[in-house]
Amino acid sequence: MRVAVVGTGRMGAAMAARVAGAGHDLTVWNRTPAKAEGLGGPVAGTAREAVADADVVVVSLADDAAVRAAYGGPDGLVAGLGPEQVVVDTSTVAPETVRALAGDVAATGAALLDTPVSGSVPSVESGTILVMAGGDADALERARPALESFAERIILLGPVGAGATMKLAVNAMVFGLNQTLAESLVLAERAGVDREQAYEVIASSAVAAPFVHYKRAAFADPGSAPVAFALDLVAKDLDLAAALAAEVGAEVPQLATNRGVVGDAIAAGRGGEDLSALAEHLRGG
The missing domain is CATH 1.10.1040.10 (N-(1-d-carboxylethyl)-l-norvaline Dehydrogenase; domain 2)
Incomplete structure (x- = not known):
């Protein structure tokens, strides 16, 4: 599976390393490129480039403003999406933020799931973290191999926003x-x-x-x-x-x-x- 990880802070970097370790084809992007190096895949110049060929996009960013910035604009990840792709956003943001972004993602033919996690960086590193998911069940199944590279359990709670x-x-x-x-x-x-x-x-x-x-x-x-x-x-x-x-x-x-x-x-x-x-x-x- 081709997986892009957008945001390589402490949690995102740990997720990227697990994705690469599971044998997936990894591409990463971070606003500060140096923080995205050495994680098991090439560093893209923009979020748009990172997600262009991905089956699944894993997003891990600090807050609502950072999430909106990464999704929007000509170099944002929405601009690089197409049909059948799945974005799984693990960021902790307001439910209304992820619901609004879901519409932008859906307009490209892709699907957005809000998939925040419960646990710590060591939980990611050991593959034992919990994913709380909101969104389409079929999209979740398509994204499951990527999520299971770092998650022990995934619970689908309802529509987009339920995870957040x-x-x-x-x-x-x-x-x-x-x-x-x-x-x-x-x-x-x-x-x-x-x-x-x-x-x-x-x-x-x-x-x-x-x-x-x-x-x-x-x-x-x-x-x-x-x-x-x-x-x-x-x-x-x-x-x-x-x-x-x-x-x-x-x-x-x-x-x-x-x-x-x-x-x-x-x-x-x-x-x-x-x-x-x-x-x-x-x-x-």
Whole structure:
């Protein structure tokens, strides 16, 4: 299968490497070309060139603005699409954004699926990430070989926009867990319990979700762990979830509380730090 990957940040690069490792014919594009090199396929000069001959296009970009920019214009990916191609967008964006882009893609004869993921870069690297899909079932089947190169499970949730909706709901819960984990760890420390021992108990308790395990190094030794999910992006996702909640009339008081704490941490200069840095923020460090 010929696969193009558009966007090679941390997640996109890991996806591209898995696609190439599965034996697919890979082409990549990134706004900064140097970040797209060495992933197992040639680097295209434009998004349009990258997708022109692809069976499946995997998109992984930071936010709504970056997604719209990559799709639009004479060098954008929509300009390079044609019949029977499938675009699977793993970006975390507003459902309305992906629904609007689906119309642009459909006008070329191609199909767009919103396929955001739940998990981390190591989950992609091990091929165990979850895909939450919205869109046409037949298009999903055509794209499945590419998705299965890095995903363990793919759940089709409904029409285009359903995947984006579920991703915001899941992330709201993940960020709530992150907040609670930070608070509980700092509470135990302040009361005299060793940080490593406290984390061992948390990781062995009823709240030991996968997130608790794969964030252990980041919480235990904040200075040594790389940034996996910056607080600036956490704020973006929480704002998207809040907007969706307002649109559908859902009460989300915990989300509002978490957004306030994240905002405080960003105001203190931690926007570029990993979401686990909330613990350091609460320590006053």
